[in-house]
Amino acid sequence: xxxxxxxxxxxxxxxxxxxxxxxxxxxxxxxxxxxxxxxxxxxxxxxxxxxxxxxxxxxxxxxxxxxxxxxxxxxxxxxxxxxxxxxxxxxxxxxxxxxxxxxxxxxxxxxxxxxxxxxxxxxxxxxxxxxxxxxxxxxxxxxxxxxxxxxxxxxxxxxxxxxxxxxxxxxxxxxxxxxxxxxxxxxxxxxxxxxxxxxxxxxxxxxxxxxxxxxxxxxxxxxxxxxxxxxxxxxxxxxxxxxxxxxxxxxxxxxxxxxxxxxxxxxx
Amino acid sequence: xxxxxxxxxxxxxxxxxxxxxxxxxxxxxxxxxxxxxxxxxxxxxxxxxxxxxxxxxxxxxxxxxxxxxxxxxxxxxxxxxxxxxxxxxxxxxxxxxxxxxxxxxxxxxxxxxxxxxxxxxxxxxxxxxxxxxxxxxxxxxxxxxxxxxxxxxxxxxxxxxxxxxxxxxxxxxxxxxxxxxxxxxxxxxxxxxxxxxxxxxxxxxxxxxxxxxxxxxxxxxxxxxxxxxxxxxxxxxxxxxxxxxxxxxxxxxxxxxxxxxxxxxxxx
DNA sequence: TGTCAAAATTGGCGCGTTGTCATTTTTGAC
DNA sequence: GTCAAAAATGACAACGCGCCAATTTTGACA
Numbered sequence: 001x002x003x004x005x006x007x008x009x010x011x012x013x014x015x016x017x018x019x020x021x022x023x024x025x026x027x028x029x030x031x032x033x034x035x036x037x038x039x040x041x042x043x044x045x046x047x048x049x050x051x052x053x054x055x056x057x058x059x060x061x062x063x064x065x066x067x068x069x070x071x072x073x074x075x076x077x078x079x080x081x082x083x084x085x086x087x088x089x090x091x092x093x094x095x096x097x098x099x100x101x102x103x104x105x106x107x108x109x110x111x112x113x114x115x116x117x118x119x120x121x122x123x124x125x126x127x128x129x130x131x132x133x134x135x136x137x138x139x140x141x142x143x144x145x146x147x148x149x150x151x152x153x154x155x156x157x158x159x160x161x162x163x164x165x166x167x168x169x170x171x172x173x174x175x176x177x178x179x180x181x182x183x184x185x186x187x188x189x190x191x192x193x194x195x196x197x198x199x200x201x202x203x204x205x206x207x208x209x210x211x212x213x214x215x216x217x218x219x220x221x222x223x224x225x226x227x228x229x230x231x232x233x234x235x236x237x238x239x240x241x242x243x244x245x246x247x248x249x250x251x252x253x254x255x256x257x258x259x260x261x262x263x264x265x266x267x268x
Numbered sequence: 269x270x271x272x273x274x275x276x277x278x279x280x281x282x283x284x285x286x287x288x289x290x291x292x293x294x295x296x297x298x299x300x301x302x303x304x305x306x307x308x309x310x311x312x313x314x315x316x317x318x319x320x321x322x323x324x325x326x327x328x329x330x331x332x333x334x335x336x337x338x339x340x341x342x343x344x345x346x347x348x349x350x351x352x353x354x355x356x357x358x359x360x361x362x363x364x365x366x367x368x369x370x371x372x373x374x375x376x377x378x379x380x381x382x383x384x385x386x387x388x389x390x391x392x393x394x395x396x397x398x399x400x401x402x403x404x405x406x407x408x409x410x411x412x413x414x415x416x417x418x419x420x421x422x423x424x425x426x427x428x429x430x431x432x433x434x435x436x437x438x439x440x441x442x443x444x445x446x447x448x449x450x451x452x453x454x455x456x457x458x459x460x461x462x463x464x465x466x467x468x469x470x471x472x473x474x475x476x477x478x479x480x481x482x483x484x485x486x487x488x489x490x491x492x493x494x495x496x497x498x499x500x501x502x503x504x505x506x507x508x509x510x511x512x513x514x515x516x517x518x519x520x521x522x523x524x525x526x527x528x529x530x531x532x533x534x535x536x
Numbered sequence: 537t538g539t540c541a542a543a544a545t546t547g548g549c550g551c552g553t554t555g556t557c558a559t560t561t562t563t564g565a566c
Numbered sequence: 567g568t569c570a571a572a573a574a575t576g577a578c579a580a581c582g583c584g585c586c587a588a589t590t591t592t593g594a595c596a
Contacts, residue, residue, distance in 0.1 A: 023592090026544080047401030050582060061546055066584070128399060130470045132392075133315030150473040158477065183479050187464065188489035195463015196455065202398045205418040209426065211451050221456035224496035225489060291563090294573080318553065329575055334555070538596090545590070554581080561574070566567105 030068045033058060034082060037075055042121045046076070046128050073137035077146060080129035083122035084149040086258045090115050091156040093254045097247045101164035102231055105189070108157055109222055110244055111251050112193050113215060116201070118255035127198070157186050170231045181229070188225050193218055219244075298336045301326060302350060305343055310389045314344070314396050341405035345414060348397035351390035352417040354526045358383050359424040361522045365515045369432035370499055373457070376425055377490055378512055379519050380461050381483060384469070386523035395466065425454050438499045449497070456493050461486055487512075 036057035094111035304325035362379035
C-alpha cells in the first residue's frame with residue numbers, strides 16, 4: 001500500500017514520505033561521503049586529504065560533494081561528530097559493566113583508553129577538529145551538534161558521580177556543595193585522562209623523560225583523586241586490576257562493533 | 269691576518285668570525301621573520317597566515333623567506349620553540365620563588381596558568397604545532413630542538429620532585445621505586461594542568477556542563493594528588509592561597525618581561 | 537510509453553597560495 | 567674600480583578550493 005502501488009514506482013505515506021530508491025541513495029550519500037573520507041584520513045593524514053580524492057573514492061565529482069557539505073572543514077566536523085558519538089557509546093556501554101559507582105567510574109576511564117587504542121583515527125580526528133582553523137570554518141549547525149555530543153559524554157560521567165553521592169559512596173566533606181564537588185571531579189578526571197592520552201599520543205619527549213607507562217600513571221592518578229575525596233570503596237590494587245582485566249575485552253569488542261556499524265548518516 | 273688587516277672593513281677572529289653589519293642583519297633575519305609572523309598569527313589565526321603576508325610585513329619577497337625556513341610549517345615550529353622556551357623560563361623562574369619543594373611545585377602550576385593568560389598566543393602556537401600536519405612537514409632539526417626544550421620543561425618539574433624526595437617531604441611508600449613515583453607524579457601533574465588548560469581553552473561544552481571554575485578545580489586536584497602521596501606539608505587552604513597570591517604578580521611581571529625580550533634568533 | 541519541469545550532476549573557470557629557479561642585484565675582498 | 571660569491575627578486579607551474587552555467591537524470595502526469 002504505502003509500498004509499490006502502481007506498476008510505475010513509489011508513493012507517499014502522509015507524514016513520512018516513502019522515498020524512492022534513488023532518493024534514498026541521495027539521502028544516504030552524506031554518510032557515504034564520510035565513509036569515503038575516513039580511510040583517506042587514516043592513510044594520508046588529515047591535511048593531505050583533498051576534495052578531489054574524496055570525490056574519486058565516491059566515484060563522483062567535487063561539485064556533488066558540495067551539495068552535502070559546505071566545505072572540507074564541514075566534512076571534518078561531521079567525521080568528528082561521528083567519532084564523539086562512538087566515544088559516547090563506549091562510555092554508555094562502560095557504565096553498564098558494573099553496579100558499583102566507583103567501578104562504573106573506572107570503566108569510563110578504561111573505555112577512553114580502549115577508544116584511543118581501537119579507534120585511533122577517531123581520536124586523531126577529534127583532536128584536529130578541535131583546533132581553530134577547522135572549527136571556525138565548519139557550519140554552525142554542525143558545531144552545535146558536536147558540542148551536544150560532547151555534552152552527553154560529560155553527562156555520562158556526571159551521572160555516575162551523582163549516583164555515588166546518592167548512594168553515600170561519596171560524601172560531601174568540608175561543606176563543599178554537591179555542584180562544586182561534581183564540577184571538580186568531572187573536570188579532574190577528564191583532564192587527567194584526556195590530557196594524559198593526548199600527551200601520550202603527541203609528546204615525543206615523554207619517553208626521554210622516563211615516562212614509560214603512561215597508562216598505569218593515568219589509572220593510578222585517577223584513583224588517587226577518588227581516594228582523596230573519600231570515594232568508597234577506597235582503592236584496592238587487586239580488585240581494581242581484576243575489574244580492569246574483566247571489562248577490557250568487553251570494551252574492545254564493543255569498539256569493534258561500533259566500527260562495523262552501518263553509517264547512520266548524520267542530519268546535515 | 270685573521271684579525272683586522274686592511275683599512276677597509278671587517279675581519280675574522282679565528283674561531284668566531286666578526287661579521288660585517290649586513291652579514292649580521294642576514295643572520296638576524298631568521299628571528300625577524302618570526303617577529304613578523306607572530307602578530308599575524310595573533311590577529312588572523314594560524315591557517316590564515318600566508319607567506320605573502322609575512323613577506324609584506326618583512327618588506328621582502330617570499331623567495332627570501334625560503335632562504336631561512338624550508339616552508340611555512342618550519343616557521344611555525346620555530347615560533348613554537350620560542351614559545352616553549354618562554355614557558356621554560358617561566359618554570360625556571362617559578363622554582364626560585366620558594367625554598368620549600370611543595371611550594372615550588374605549586375609555583376610551576378601557577379606559572380603554567382600565567383603563561384596561558386599572559387602569553388595566550390604562545391599557548392595557541394604550541395597547540396597547533398603539536399598536530400601532525402605541521403609536525404610532519406617541519407624540518408627534523410627543528411623538531412629535535414623543540415623536543416629538547418620540552419624536555420627541559422619536564423626536567424624542571426622532575427627536579428623539584430627529586431628535591432622533595434631528598435628532603436624527606438615526599439617518601440617512597442609501598443615499596444614504590446623512586447623512578448616510578450617520579451614518573452607517576454610528573455605525568456599526573458602535567459596531564460592535570462596541561463589537559464585542564466587545553467580543555468578550558470577549547471571545550472565550549474564545559475560551561476554547559478556546570479564547570480565554571482576550571483582553574484580552582486585544577487589547583488585543588490593537583491593538591492589532591494600530592495596529598496594522596498603524602499607529600500608534606502599537606503594541603504592547607506590558607507597557606508596555599510596566600511602563596512598563590514604572593515607569587516602571581518611576580519610571575520605576571522616575568523611573563524611581560526619575556527614578551528619584551530629582544531628576539532634571540534634560533535639556530536636555523 | 538512520451539513529455540516536461542524540477543532536481544542533481546558535471547566539469548571547466550577564477551582565485552589564491554605554495555615552492556622553485558633562472559635572472560638580476562648587492563656585497564665586500566682585492 | 568673590478569669581479570666573483572652570495573642574496574634577493576619576481577615570474578612560473580602546480581595545486582586545491584569553491585562556484586556556477588550547461589547538461590543529464592529523475593519521476594510525475596497524461
